[in-house]
Amino acid sequence: MRADTPPRTRDRVRVLLAAGGVLGLGAVGTLAAWTDDSTATSGPFSTGSIDIRLGASGSSTGTDAFGFSTFTATSLKPGSTVDGTLKVYNAGTLPFTYTLSSATVAGSSATLGPALGLVVHEATCGTGATVSAAGSTVASASLASPRTLAAGASEALCFRATLPASAGTGLQSQTGSYTFTFSATNT
Numbered sequence: 465m466r467a468d469t470p471p472r473t474r475d476r477v478r479v480l481l482a483a484g485g486v487l488g489l490g491a492v493g494t495l496a497a498w499t500d501d502s503t504a505t506s507g508p509f510s511t512g513s514i515d516i517r518l519g520a521s522g523s524s525t526g527t528d529a530f531g532f533s534t535f536t537a538t539s540l541k542p543g544s545t546v547d548g549t550l551k552v553y554n555a556g557t558l559p560f561t562y563t564l565s566s567a568t569v570a571g572s573s574a575t576l577g578p579a580l581g582l583v584v585h586e587a588t589c590g591t592g593a594t595v596s597a598a599g600s601t602v603a604s605a606s607l608a609s610p611r612t613l614a615a616g617a618s619e620a621l622c623f624r625a626t627l628p629a630s631a632g633t634g635l636q637s638q639t640g641s642y643t644f645t646f647s648a649t650n651t
Contacts, residue, residue: 512615515556516648535623535642543629547589550644552611553618558650561610564621565647571640579635581626582642586611589622612651 518530535548554560564584569577613619625642627635 512558512650513556514558514560514648514650515554516560516562516646517553517555518646519551519553532623532642532644535625537625540627542627542631545624545626548623549589550621550623551618552613552621552646554613554615554648557615559612559614560648561612561651562646562648563610564644566643566645568643568645569640570643571638576635576638576640577642579627579631581628583624583626585622585624586619587622588620589624 517528518532530550532548532550535546535550537544537546540546552562567582569580571577611619623642623644
């Protein structure tokens with residue numbers, strides 16, 4: 465700039481030069497700033513299930529409230545025994561441990577249930593299963609230990625009820641039915 469340039473003009477030129485330098489640096493910095501992003505998406509998450517089912521067959525057609533009609537007897541007399549096979553299966557996606565948590569008798573007589581000896585054995589009735597002749601009363605009937613079933617697996621249980629040979633005449637004309645409750649817990 466020449467020495468005879470008025471101070472006002474010099475100030476304007478300096479401001480323009482300073483602004484141009486700032487704008488020029490900003491443009492140069494912007495041109496060099498490339499960016500890129502990436503994402504990672506997981507696979508699906510889902511929970512498993514346990515689903516204890518009871519039925520006559522080992523398929524997944526069983527229900528939560530099964531009519532165990534094959535375990536029935538009419539005209540019992542002292543020394544009579546009746547057997548019934550019940551399939552327990554796991555219709556869920558996780559293994560579980562199950563127990564026979566209760567066995568109760570309902571009906572017109574409170575004396576028939578305790579008089580019957582009830583045995584539960586881990587096998588199909590009538591196929592070589594050894595079912596103990598000595599039973600327990602219905603109030604204490606249970607499986608010997610918790611049973612484990614893998615997802616999709618099933619097993620048969622044999623139920624045997626015996627009216628003892630020593631049954632008194634007070635047990636004549638009595639009726640009742642068993643309700644067995646099974647409980648499953650994931651393992």
